[in-house]
Each structure stands twice: as C-alpha cells, then as structure tokens.
Amino acid sequence: MASSQLTASSISTRSVASFEGLRPSSVQFHSARHVRIGNPARRSFKALIVKAATVVAPKYTAIKPLGDRVLVKIKEAEEKTQSGILLPSSAQTKPQGGEVVAVGEGKTLGKNQVEISVKPGAQVVYSKYAGTEVDFNGEKHLILKDDDIVGILETDDIKDLKPLNDRVLIKIEKAEEKTSGGLYLTEATKEKPSFGTVVAVGPGLVDEEGNRKPLTVASGNTVLYSKYAGNDFKGKDGFEYITLRSSDVMAVLS
Structure with missing residues (x-):
C-alpha cells in the first residue's frame, strides 16, 4: 500500500491553535517527518504530545472563577487499600472530592442574584464527569459549576454528606x-x-x-x-x- 509523507512546509501555522500560556513541556512538535499516513500498525504519533489537563503558566499566581463557577483542589486518589496493598494506577479510584479554593460571584436568576452555595475551604463532593481539570501551582484543580457540586462532606464517610x-x-x-x-x-x-x-x-x-x-x-x-x-x-x-x-x-x- 502506498504511503504519503507530511513535510513541515505543508503545515500552515494559521491552522494550528494557539497554545500561549501552556508549559513548554505540555505540547511538543518535533519534526513532521515522524508522522506518516499509511499502514495503521506502523503509524508513529511521537510528533504530538498533549496533556489531558490544561496547564496554567507559572507566571499566574491566582485563578478567579467567574459567574456560578467554583475552583476545587482535587483530592489525591488512594494509592493503597486499607490493608496496605499498593494499587496500580488502573485500579485507583478516581477522586470525586476536594477542597474549594475560590468561588465566583454567583448567577442572576430573574431579578435576583443567587450566591454560590459553598465557601472557600469547604470539603465537597462533585459529579463524576463534571468540570474542566487544570494544573495550577503543581497541583490538580477542577473548575466546575456550582450546580455540579453534590454536597459538603467534612468526614471521610459518605453517609455524613x-x-x-x-x-x-x-x-x-x-x-x-x-x-x-x-x-x-x-x-x-x-x-x-x-x-x-x-x-x-x-x-x-x-x-x-x-x-x-x-x-x-x-x-x-x-x-x-x-x-x-x-x-x-x-x-x-x-x-x-x-x-x-x-x-x-x-x-x-x-
């Protein structure tokens, strides 16, 4: 089967989205000759490496959520069972909770201004697939809507939610x-x-x-x-x- 090769000159910089503000290590464009189109089993994707989370550049020292959005510092996943057995990454439970770091000014409903239902410092549980994950100050955070927060949990037992x-x-x-x-x-x-x-x-x-x-x-x-x-x-x-x-x-x- 014939294969075609992309060259650097065939890629227009106007078609590439701006990555201003991302860490240099989060997006890497090597030589375009590493990307080949042909046999699927022999394709190489080394030329493009993009992290799943948005990376906020170190020059920014604060994130201010807007409207009804909330910034939550994600709780780390458990690496061990209660009996001390180490868990592989695939078996670790994805955390659904964290600490509120900052909140927006709320939202307008009719003629009324509705405040955010949580305050900074609160320990909260949120919907499993809600929000946008960001890396900030070396830690994982989540920006999500106030309505995506399920409840406040000050202990480690869900029945106290x-x-x-x-x-x-x-x-x-x-x-x-x-x-x-x-x-x-x-x-x-x-x-x-x-x-x-x-x-x-x-x-x-x-x-x-x-x-x-x-x-x-x-x-x-x-x-x-x-x-x-x-x-x-x-x-x-x-x-x-x-x-x-x-x-x-x-x-x-x-």
Missing part, C-alpha cells in the same frame, strides 16, 4: 443474594436495586423570586428512583449509597 440544592442522599437496599428457588446469585447476575432509604436532602432550588423550594421527599422516606441515575458511593458501614437529583426520584413507597 450534606446534600446541596436539589440533591438527595439515599442508602441503597442490598441486592437479593438468592433466587426464589434458593440459588445463590453471583455479583454479575445480581439485580441492581433501584430503591432505598433517604438519608439526607438538600434545601431545594432557588426560584426566580429568590425563594427556596423545599423538596418533596424527606429523610426516612423509602423511595423508588431511576435505575441509572446519580453517583454511587461505598459507605464505611458496608452499604452502598447514591446521590441524585430529586427529579430522579419517581415515587415514595409505604
């Missing part, structure tokens, strides 16, 4: 370990439960009049919720917990 806005913390009912005929189920075949007990609820969302609208569920309610909604957590008591929006709660069971 204080949900924010319209979020709900639910203790999931354990899955059945046996069939009706008495056969034991493996982890892979157990039905994922979609109901549990409400542990804590947020204060509700703010309407255009500036008033909080209380949620329709309360602590102690047994509820049925959307099967694939929310974020799952493992509690220190061995139970599974989930945080989700109140709109994902479908019914109260009694």
Whole structure:
C-alpha cells in the first residue's frame, strides 16, 4: 500500500491553535517527518504530545472563577487499600472530592442574584464527569459549576454528606443474594436495586423570586428512583449509597 509523507512546509501555522500560556513541556512538535499516513500498525504519533489537563503558566499566581463557577483542589486518589496493598494506577479510584479554593460571584436568576452555595475551604463532593481539570501551582484543580457540586462532606464517610440544592442522599437496599428457588446469585447476575432509604436532602432550588423550594421527599422516606441515575458511593458501614437529583426520584413507597 502506498504511503504519503507530511513535510513541515505543508503545515500552515494559521491552522494550528494557539497554545500561549501552556508549559513548554505540555505540547511538543518535533519534526513532521515522524508522522506518516499509511499502514495503521506502523503509524508513529511521537510528533504530538498533549496533556489531558490544561496547564496554567507559572507566571499566574491566582485563578478567579467567574459567574456560578467554583475552583476545587482535587483530592489525591488512594494509592493503597486499607490493608496496605499498593494499587496500580488502573485500579485507583478516581477522586470525586476536594477542597474549594475560590468561588465566583454567583448567577442572576430573574431579578435576583443567587450566591454560590459553598465557601472557600469547604470539603465537597462533585459529579463524576463534571468540570474542566487544570494544573495550577503543581497541583490538580477542577473548575466546575456550582450546580455540579453534590454536597459538603467534612468526614471521610459518605453517609455524613450534606446534600446541596436539589440533591438527595439515599442508602441503597442490598441486592437479593438468592433466587426464589434458593440459588445463590453471583455479583454479575445480581439485580441492581433501584430503591432505598433517604438519608439526607438538600434545601431545594432557588426560584426566580429568590425563594427556596423545599423538596418533596424527606429523610426516612423509602423511595423508588431511576435505575441509572446519580453517583454511587461505598459507605464505611458496608452499604452502598447514591446521590441524585430529586427529579430522579419517581415515587415514595409505604
């Protein structure tokens, strides 16, 4: 199969995005002759190396979030199990929490200015895939919207979470370990439960009049919720917990 070769002269600098402000080590353009188009098994991509996170140049000493955005310093992933076993990178749990470093001025809703629901210094839990990761002062940070913060967690046990806005913390009912005929189920075949007990609820969302609208569920309610909604957590008591929006709660069971 014929192959074609790119040369430096065939690449227009006008088509390359500006990387001003990035560290020199984060983006490297070597000789273009290393990039070949042809046999997929023999392609070389050494010419372009881009970090997943945005790198803020060392000359900047502060980041000021705007609007309803929050800057969070990410908590480091656990490198060991509780018994002291070292975890490989692929097995380390991606952190979903961190410390609030700075907050924006809030957002305008109707004629009212709604302040950010957290303050600098608060320990928070956020939605798993929210925000934009940045490297700043040698540490990983996340810029995300206030609404992406699930709650405040001052301990290391998820059952102590204080949900924010319209979020709900639910203790999931354990899955059945046996069939009706008495056969034991493996982890892979157990039905994922979609109901549990409400542990804590947020204060509700703010309407255009500036008033909080209380949620329709309360602590102690047994509820049925959307099967694939929310974020799952493992509690220190061995139970599974989930945080989700109140709109994902479908019914109260009694």
